[in-house]
Amino acid sequence: MKKSLVAVGVIVALGVAWTGSAWYTGKQLEGRMAEMIARANAELNKASPEAGLTLGYQDYHRGLFHSTMQLVIKPNAGVTSALLKPDQSIVFNETIDHGPFPFAQLKKFNLLPSMASVHTTLVNNPTTKPLFDIAKGQSFIDAQTRIGYSGDTSSDISLLPLNYENGEQKVAFSGGEFRADVDGQGDKIAVSGEAQSGLVNTVNEYGQHVQMTFNGIKTEGNSARSEFIERIGSQKAAIEKLAIAIEGQQMAVFEGFNIHAKSELQEDKKHLSGQIDYTLDSLKVQNKDIGSGKLTLKVGNLDGAAVHAFSQKYQAESQKLLADPALMQDPEAYQQRIVELFVANLPLLLKGDPVITVAPLSWKNAQGESSFNLSLLLKDPAQAAGEATTPEEQLNRVVKSLDSKLVIPMAMATELMTQIAQLEGYQPAEAAKLADQQIKGLAAMGQMFRVTTMENNNVVSSLQYSNGQVTLNGQKMPLSDLLGMFGMPGIGQPEIAPAPELETPVVPVIPQQ
Structure with missing residues (x-):
């Protein structure tokens, strides 16, 4: 009996404590x-x-x-x-x-x-x-x-999940599950989730039936507050497949599209760096295999205090634009003002002598892979003395050095242009012939104007710049000569070396419908 009373007493006490x-x-x-x-x-x-x-x-x-x-x-x-x-x-x-x-x-x-x-x-x-x-x-x-x-x-x-039909319009969605965790101060945030599939059927402005489907959307990331920029961290997003069809005909299919962006403080805790990676495993247009691509873009040595100042000024000025009713009624004018605002404050971002790297930008098909690599070292124009009066002086104020290289295999480029010609309506044999003529003609033009060279059946172009000196495809020249090659106003035209002899002279052929 006593034990029962004790148990009842405990339950009552817990109930009172719970209520309080x-x-x-x-x-x-x-x-x-x-x-x-x-x-x-x-x-x-x-x-x-x-x-x-x-x-x-x-x-x-x-x-x-x-x-x-x-x-x-x-x-x-x-x-x-x-x-x-x-x-x-x-x-x-x-x-x-x-x-x-x-x-x-x-x-x-x-x-x-x-x-x-x-x-x-x-x-x-x-x-x-x-x-x-x-x-x-x-x-x-x-x-x-x-x-x-x-x-x-x-x-x-x-x-x-969604499943809606109204005449020729249809929306279907598998549903999705997402998770978000935020710490008590709002300093750290983690987000992840996925959605399996979705479909949208609609009619476009031309009366055509358009269908878009997707499969396997996923996202995962985390961020932390920084004293310089609002947040640093990592974010991933991926989609297994995205398909677009018009009037029942498959127009484009993207497979294996991935984005990974990250930002972090460098070792000195005063500078920032960031990187963004894009990859696409496959692109098919009207059942033609166009290829796959990737891009890795890195930015380093951004001065944290300067980035913070840029962010503060940009946000304050953009808020003023948002408060202008007339500007909000004109989207084109608003976009123009936003671009002007960004450009006006861009010199702030150059304070830390930032470095921009593209390694690589590439596209690959069954016949090879083209690639472009770039290393650009910038510097703070505010540190330059005097006034820039020539193109060389103007460039020297912001560019410390540049090193870039482009490699395009002839076979790869011909395969790509063959696929494009077929999409334009040419039969396979005719498309291959036109593509071959076009790529050979473009390669010849590149050599004629000394913009490209040929190496192992690859179209190659390299450009380096430092201290006012340019090296184009191994040939050194002043910056004024390089600008003159492209007909820049007020710049003298340099003497152009004769084009190398080709086994069979060709001219560019542009496919026509």
């Missing part, structure tokens, strides 16, 4: 809500200022074990957002289970104490109604977020 803890954590969460929203808006403004969006909350109702509220995304006052019009908004319903052991968390057998567990769904309003229509009246987004006492969050985000 749930009430306390619910109240604590309410007190921190404004801080969390402000932090989210700061992140949104830094990551995508051109979006012109702000996050808010409304209708907060706190209960003993559960609370409810709504998160609202809407355009900034006075800004016509590219995503939302002034009268539009996106609203999410938030159901909050209070800690220390939220019920939603217990259902997943997660016994770690936490402040709350939040269930998020999309609200059906005039802005989101089209999405609800193709999701058969359900919320397309369903997310469950665990909020720790330190403020860290872990979100499991589900995108529901």
Whole structure:
């Protein structure tokens, strides 16, 4: 009997403790809500200022074990957002289970104490109604977020499958699963997820039936806040297959497309470096195998303080552009002003004498692989003395050295042009003949103007530059001679050596339909 009373007493005590803890954590969460929203808006403004969006909350109702509220995304006052019009908004319903052991968390057998567990769904309003229509009246987004006492969050985000048909229009989507983890200070973020497949059928402006399908989209990445730029880290994205068809005829198929971008602090903790890799395993156009390609682009030795100054100025000026209603009504003028803004502040990025490397840019088919490699060492023009009055002096102010090389196998180029000629309607034999003539003619022109040479049946071009001296395909010359070869205004034309003799003189042939 005593044991039974003790057990009952323990259960009652635990129930009282649970109730008190749930009430306390619910109240604590309410007190921190404004801080969390402000932090989210700061992140949104830094990551995508051109979006012109702000996050808010409304209708907060706190209960003993559960609370409810709504998160609202809407355009900034006075800004016509590219995503939302002034009268539009996106609203999410938030159901909050209070800690220390939220019920939603217990259902997943997660016994770690936490402040709350939040269930998020999309609200059906005039802005989101089209999405609800193709999701058969359900919320397309369903997310469950665990909020720790330190403020860290872990979100499991589900995108529901879609299957919608309306006349000649069709949308199908397998759904997707994504995960996002953010630490309490918002300094570290990790995102990963995948979606298996999707299909869109529609009719274009010419009345043609267009179908786009994809398979195997994946993403994975992490980032951390930096004192110089907003974030550094690594991000990967991949798609197994993307196909486009018009009127039932396959137009293009991309397979094995991958992007990997990363940025980091260098050893001195004052400079930044970054790298982005693109790879495409296969491209087919109208069932013709066009080949595969890759690009690796690296940027190093960026002065961190200068990058930060560039970022601050660029964001401040771009915000002013977004606040101009007339400019927001003219997308072309807005894009022009953005480009001008970037160019005007570009000298800031040269402060650390950055290095740009392309190693390589290449394209490969059954007959070989063409490649282009580049190493460009830049320098801070602000360190130069006096005023630049000649092209040599102007280039010398920003370029320390350049080294580049282009290699194109004749067989590879001929195969590529043969495929292109067939796409234009030529029969295989005729296409091969025209491609052979065209590539030989272009190679001859390159030699005639000393832009390229022939090495082992490869078209080759190399260019080096340093201290006003140019070396083109092994021949040294002043920069003025190089500019003169391309007819630059005000530059004298150098004497051009005669073209090398060819076994069979040819001229370029441009295939015509």
